[in-house]
Amino acid sequence: MMNDNENMVSDAVAQDMELTDPQGSEPQSADAKNAQEASSNDDFHRTGRMQLYVRRFMRRPSAVVGLVVLILLILLAIFGSKFSQWSYDEPDFAALASPPSAQHWLGTTVGGSDMYAMIIRGLGRSLTIGIFSSFGTTIIAALVGTAVAFFEGWFEKVGMWLLDMLLVVPSFLLIALIVGMAAGGSDWLWLAIGLTAFGWVGYARTLRTLTLSLRDREYIRAAKFMGVPSFTIIVRHLVPNLGSVLVINTVLGVIGAVNSETSLSFLGLGIKAPDTSLGTLLNAGQSVVQTSPWVLVFPSVVLIVLTFSVQLIGDGLRDAIDPYSRSGGKAE
Amino acid sequence: MFKYIIKRIVNYVIMLFVAVSMTYFLASAFMDPRSNYMSRNPHPPIESINRSLDLANINDQTPVVIRYFRWLKGILTQWNWGLSPDQSPVAPAIASRISASLQLVTLATVLSILFGVSIGVYTAIRQYKWQDRVLNTTATFFLVVPAAVMGLMVVLLAINFNNIVGSRAFYVTGLHSYQGSNPVLWVFDYLQHLILPTIVMTIPGMVGYHLTQRTYLLDTMNADYVRTARAKGLTLNAAIRRHALRTSLIPTAVDVAFSIAGVFTGAVITENVFAINGLGMYFTQTIANNDINGAVAVAAFGGVCTLTGALLADIFSAWLDPRIRLS
Numbered sequence: 053m054m055n056d057n058e059n060m061v062s063d064a065v066a067q068d069m070e071l072t073d074p075q076g077s078e079p080q081s082a083d084a085k086n087a088q089e090a091s092s093n094d095d096f097h098r099t100g101r102m103q104l105y106v107r108r109f110m111r112r113p114s115a116v117v118g119l120v121v122l123i124l125l126i127l128l129a130i131f132g133s134k135f136s137q138w139s140y141d142e143p144d145f146a147a148l149a150s151p152p153s154a155q156h157w158l159g160t161t162v163g164g165s166d167m168y169a170m171i172i173r174g175l176g177r178s179l180t181i182g183i184f185s186s187f188g189t190t191i192i193a194a195l196v197g198t199a200v201a202f203f204e205g206w207f208e209k210v211g212m213w214l215l216d217m218l219l220v221v222p223s224f225l226l227i228a229l230i231v232g233m234a235a236g237g238s239d240w241l242w243l244a245i246g247l248t249a250f251g252w253v254g255y256a257r258t259l260r261t262l263t264l265s266l267r268d269r270e271y272i273r274a275a276k277f278m279g280v281p282s283f284t285i286i287v288r289h290l291v292p293n294l295g296s297v298l299v300i301n302t303v304l305g306v307i308g309a310v311n312s313e314t315s316l317s318f319l320g321l322g323i324k325a326p327d328t329s330l331g332t333l334l335n336a337g338q339s340v341v342q343t344s345p346w347v348l349v350f351p352s353v354v355l356i357v358l359t360f361s362v363q364l365i366g367d368g369l370r371d372a373i374d375p376y377s378r379s380g381g382k383a384e
Numbered sequence: 385m386f387k388y389i390i391k392r393i394v395n396y397v398i399m400l401f402v403a404v405s406m407t408y409f410l411a412s413a414f415m416d417p418r419s420n421y422m423s424r425n426p427h428p429p430i431e432s433i434n435r436s437l438d439l440a441n442i443n444d445q446t447p448v449v450i451r452y453f454r455w456l457k458g459i460l461t462q463w464n465w466g467l468s469p470d471q472s473p474v475a476p477a478i479a480s481r482i483s484a485s486l487q488l489v490t491l492a493t494v495l496s497i498l499f500g501v502s503i504g505v506y507t508a509i510r511q512y513k514w515q516d517r518v519l520n521t522t523a524t525f526f527l528v529v530p531a532a533v534m535g536l537m538v539v540l541l542a543i544n545f546n547n548i549v550g551s552r553a554f555y556v557t558g559l560h561s562y563q564g565s566n567p568v569l570w571v572f573d574y575l576q577h578l579i580l581p582t583i584v585m586t587i588p589g590m591v592g593y594h595l596t597q598r599t600y601l602l603d604t605m606n607a608d609y610v611r612t613a614r615a616k617g618l619t620l621n622a623a624i625r626r627h628a629l630r631t632s633l634i635p636t637a638v639d640v641a642f643s644i645a646g647v648f649t650g651a652v653i654t655e656n657v658f659a660i661n662g663l664g665m666y667f668t669q670t671i672a673n674n675d676i677n678g679a680v681a682v683a684a685f686g687g688v689c690t691l692t693g694a695l696l697a698d699i700f701s702a703w704l705d706p707r708i709r710l711s
Contacts, residue, residue: 213399216399216694217399217402217403217406218403219690220399220400220403220687220690220691221403221404221406221407221683221687222683222686222687224652224667225407225411225667225671225679225682225683226407226410228671229410229411229414229415229671230414232414232415232671233414233416307528310530311528311530311531314530314532314533315530315531315532315652315653318532318653318656319652319653319656319668320668320672321668321671321672331530331532334532334533334536337536338536338657341536341539341540341543342543345540348536348540349540352533352536352537355529355530355533356528356529356533359528359529359530360524360525360528360529362528363524363527363528367524
């Protein structure tokens with residue numbers, strides 16, 4: 053039952069994509085693939101779909117560049133500290149606010165901390181927070197958004213009212229409150245939790261709108277009449293059918309989370325010393341913009357490269373897997 | 385229509401009340417104004433700490449429900465939003481800062497709508513030509529740059545520019561520094577201060593409007609009624625201007641209405657980068673100083689802005705879009 057459904061839907065999705073995307077892709081090869089799919093067994097269906105996605109993704113040079121850059125950044129965040137003799141929490145008092153040199157590749161801060169080590173550490177923090185809270189946000193938003201649409205009636209009315217109400221309170225304040233009470237050292241975790249706990253609301257509203265068109269489909273109704281429990285329908289049928297939207301938004305959500313983390317830490321409401329993040333470094337760089345600009349420039353460059361590479365990946369994914377996307381192009 | 389608006393307003397007022405009350409309880413639970421005093425060394429006598437906290441109605445030894453009703457009574461009967469931990473009233477502090485934020489945000493909002501929508505239309509008409517690709521890539525780039533990075537980079541460039549020119553062409557802190565009485569010089573000085581924060585706030589708004597307006601116009605450009613207009617003999621430009629563009633401006637108008645919420649939240653980073661004493665800066669100060677009443681009051685103001693925007697969006701869409709039913 054479950055498998056049949058999925059395959060049916062995935063075929064429909066694949067066909068939709070061909071329809072909305074007649075020029076950007078290769079119709080002949082896709083047709084050949086459909087024919088091949090029809091004659092082969094279930095395993096082939098799946099690999100075929102993934103291959104289609106991969107091929108579409110790889111067709112965009114910008115997406116591939118974004119992916120390579122992001123992988124390099126992740127490797128740098130994990131292994132980068134091995135190359136430097138300095139640690140982020142080990143200031144060199146012989147070189148305070150020194151410009152980039154052979155000793156300190158990216159210079160030092162006013163306190164003598166090595167900028168390279170600080171940036172590696174901060175990059176790791178920003179990436180962890182971004183990925184963690186983007187996944188968390190997507191999971192909560194997907195469950196709440198689909199549930200609100202699925203149960204209809206008064207549940208939907210009350211749910212939407214509550215979501216709107218949560219949007220009225222500035223989430224910035226609530227996150228700052230949660231991080232503020234974190235004990236030293238664990239504030240990155242609390243920041244990730246705060247970004248997750250208050251970041252999903254607007255997203256859940258969007259997903260609810262998308263679910264509205266799904267909830268009246270035959271397979272949902274069939275499942276309902278067969279007596280499948282509501283939660284099972286939501287998790288097995290509704291959420292997977294929003295899959296492409298969820299994947300894209302999880303990737304793009306990393307940008308939003310990194311930006312929020314940067315803003316909060318920059319304002320001094322996020323990660324605080326002795327730990328560090330890219331936003332904290334910007335905060336430190338702000339006061340020495342004239343005397344030691346390298347404290348400001350290098351974290352900024354890393355942040356821009358990070359967010360832009362994720363954006364490129366997200367755009368590539370949207371073209372590759374979103375059946376609703378118009379960016380694939382239209383004839384004429 | 386009138387009944388519809390009244391219904392929306394009542395709904396929004398209730399929503400605002402619940403949201404602000406929730407914020408009050410959360411802020412009371414997480415903020416610890418007592419620590420402001422206890423962290424001094426040696427800390428003042430406990431009785432005097434309690435007296436100061438009681439005066440501001442933020443003593444954590446009083447049950448939070450009692451504090452809440454006292455606070456609510458003050459607002460409803462005297463429009464008194466309470467005191468900061470340092471005993472200064474909150475409401476006048478906010479009122480005096482609204483003007484700075486408003487000056488900053490108004491110009492930036494108007495400019496970002498003007499430029500953003502124009503560029504959006506320009507690129508939609510030239511879809512997939514090189515102008516479209518270049519402008520789109522640039523817009524995507526600026527869309528993802530964190531606000532703090534953007535602000536600080538502009539500051540860095542301006543300082544370098546000042547150094548190269550050898551005089552202060554741009555100011556990077558505050559909104560005024562001219563002390564004399566010559567109005568021409570005053571305006572000139574004001575603009576020198578205003579231009580950089582305006583750039584920093586215009587760019588993200590502008591690229592947002594550009595990308596959404598492009599999508600909206602592309603959606604309508606291929607609609608049947610535009611083809612009909614072309615078939616009647618209208619030129620492509622006339623068909624787009626009179627038929628496609630008008631429809632595509634409806635969702636943009638709704639977006640503009642919602643951007644009112646940004647009047648206050650959008651400026652937090654910019655105000656901190658450029659040391660402008662507006663609401664955003666006050667907000668960060670209240671959080672850093674455990675100022676429960678101040679933070680809740682700013683949040684309430686932000687909520688009013690958001691809901692005013694939502695109400696305007698409701699009215700705009702009901703007025704502009706005949707497909708929306710009011711029942």
